[in-house]
Amino acid sequence: MGFWGIEVKPGKTYPYHSDNVEGKLHVTQATLGLGSSSAERCILQCHVGHKSPIFLCSLLPDKNETCPLSLEFQSDDLVAFSVIGPRSIHLSGYFVANEGDGVLDDYDS
Amino acid sequence: MGFWGIEVKPGKTYPYHSDNVEGKLHVTQATLGLGSSSAERCILQCHVGHKSPIFLCSLLPDKNETCPLSLEFQSDDLVAFSVIGPRSIHLSGYFVANEGDGVLDDYDS
Amino acid sequence: MGFWGIEVKPGKTYPYHSDNVEGKLHVTQATLGLGSSSAERCILQCHVGHKSPIFLCSLLPDKNETCPLSLEFQSDDLVAFSVIGPRSIHLSGYFVANEGDGVLDDYDS
Amino acid sequence: MGFWGIEVKPGKTYPYHSDNVEGKLHVTQATLGLGSSSAERCILQCHVGHKSPIFLCSLLPDKNETCPLSLEFQSDDLVAFSVIGPRSIHLSGYFVANEGDGVLDDYDS
Amino acid sequence: MGFWGIEVKPGKTYPYHSDNVEGKLHVTQATLGLGSSSAERCILQCHVGHKSPIFLCSLLPDKNETCPLSLEFQSDDLVAFSVIGPRSIHLSGYFVANEGDGVLDDYDS
Incomplete structure (x- = not known):
């Protein structure tokens, strides 16, 4: 299924879907975006329900x-990402569709 | 089972359960929390029974x-985490429930 | 299938094929090339269709x-790589041909 | 089998057993211990038989x-660890017992 | 098969065999060797046939x-390693012999 990135x-929260x-x-990777020349750190955080990020x-x-x-996130995980700090953070990785899960199901059919 | 984080x-010890x-x-990741502006290092340590961390x-x-x-930790591992230093450390990763272990059990049923 | 590198x-866009x-x-790895003695950052970006890199x-x-x-990229992923900045970035990793996918196909023959 | 650390x-050589x-x-991880305030590097080395570390x-x-x-080390690997430099290095990771190797042995019984 | 390191x-090229x-x-790891106190970078490069490293x-x-x-390298990969710069680079990792490839061969016997 290949490459994934956002x-x-x-200032915005990005739910995973x-x-x-x-x-x-x-x-698998996080990279600072361009923008403000400030030296301030940028923190990526993950929100799950109403728990502290x-x-x-x-x-x-x-x-x-x-x-x-x-x-690793499953399709039904209810998580969201946000940033603390002045710049974007680019996330990258890859998505693997669920055919692998069905490997032994072949025996049933 | 998806995302896990603490x-x-x-000043506190966090047993894994x-x-x-x-x-x-x-x-899979450790990240310094916010807080004290001190430059002092923060060390994450793992305690197993009465051994040195x-x-x-x-x-x-x-x-x-x-x-x-x-x-990687199993459900029955008796470990605990603590920090040396003035700030928190955020741990993140993911939990995989044991259905994978049952792959070949299908043959028994 | 072994080692892969580019x-x-x-100033150029490199489609994956x-x-x-x-x-x-x-x-699995990115390494800055030789060249300009500038201290300017070099960013590797991935292009997918007409989305922002x-x-x-x-x-x-x-x-x-x-x-x-x-x-991880599949053979039919339509992605391309480029660099922002004055120097090359060397990418390395390895390619695994699809025989692994056929493991359980042996049962069919 | 869970967490492993030493x-x-x-000034000492630690054989793996x-x-x-x-x-x-x-x-999976190496971390500098506390101790000397010297800025000197600490190098972790692995010894195999009489070869250079x-x-x-x-x-x-x-x-x-x-x-x-x-x-990754097997139970019968004859290796040893030591440090060059004034401080300890903590090694951590996890041990997986060989039940996995026996996955297909179930067919024999 | 356990630990591997070179x-x-x-000034020398090391073919993989x-x-x-x-x-x-x-x-899985590269570490700078001891030697020259120069601050010059050391680059590890991989040669495949007559292509640019x-x-x-x-x-x-x-x-x-x-x-x-x-x-990851297969036994028949024709690659070689060399260094640009004044110091050695130590490479480490592990070798896994091909018994794993034969997992499903057990069905044939």
Whole structure:
């Protein structure tokens, strides 16, 4: 199913949704966007329901502007991403549709 | 089963527990929380029984505030996390319930 | 199928193509090329159709000149890579041909 | 089988041994210990027989004090770890016992 | 099959060869060797036939002296490693022999 990416812009919350395709999203990298020349850190956070958000990474302009992640989300996970700080964070990874889950189902048919 | 995250705050020990769901927890990232403006390092450590704790990562404010991890815990692992230093460390990852373990059990039924 | 690598040079867009072999490309590392002595950041971006490109990583001369990635592309993914900045970015990884997909096909024959 | 960790202290060599449990050890992170305030690098090395040791990572106090690894060791691997430098390096990861190897053995019984 | 490591010294090219054992080599880490006190970067490159070499990583003395890699090589891959710069780069990882490939062959016997 291939490449997946979004730009998480400041001041907005981005719910994860998988376009009605069952499968697993692998989020594997976060990279600071262009914009403000401030040296202020940008933090990517993940929201699950009404719990306190969890910080997924903290990127520092001109020092560490990218970092690997290794997160997996199911199609029915109710999560959302947002940024603390003045710049966007680009998330990238790949989506694997659920045919793999059916490997042994072949025996049933 | 999707996203998992906790904030490990200074001065407290957080035992891992899996809410009675059998499965495997993948802890894949550690990120410094907000707080003290001190430049002091924050170290995440893992406690197993009465052994000396093992350092899992060391985060440096304004230098390296996030790092990938690749740890796996079973539901019955008796471990606990704590922080040395003035700030929280956010841990994130994902939990995979044990249906995968039952792949070949289908043959028994 | 082994090693895969390309040099993504500034000012050009590099479509991914898999030489008519079905399989999966794993892109696992990005490294800054030689060239300009400028301290300007170089950003690797991925283009999918007419959507805004997604930043895959941001490399900083003399600070962070390499970073791990973990991207997977299918043979029929229509993506392209380009660089923002004065230097090349070398991408490396490995290609796995599709024989693995046929593991359970043995039962059909 | 869960969490695994050791503290590799300067001036000592630590052979890997798996407590007579067949399986695979995944060593996934190295983190600098506390101690000397010197800025001197600490290098983790792996010894195999009488060959020259191989450097596994190099940690820099106050700059890069932790790094991911991705090493796998079998129960019968004859390796040992040591440190060059004034501080300990904590290694962490997880051990997977060999039941996985027996997946298809179920057919024999 | 366990641990694998080589020291890639400046001024020499190191072809990969697998000692006639069929399998897959996972190269997972690169670490700067000791030596020259110069601050000059050291670049690890991979040669495939007569193509231009691809940079696999770039290590900076006293800044970033180690980095994770995630490369896989087959026994019959014709690749070679070399270094640009004054110091060695130590490569480490592990080799997995091809018994895994034969998992489903058990059905044939």
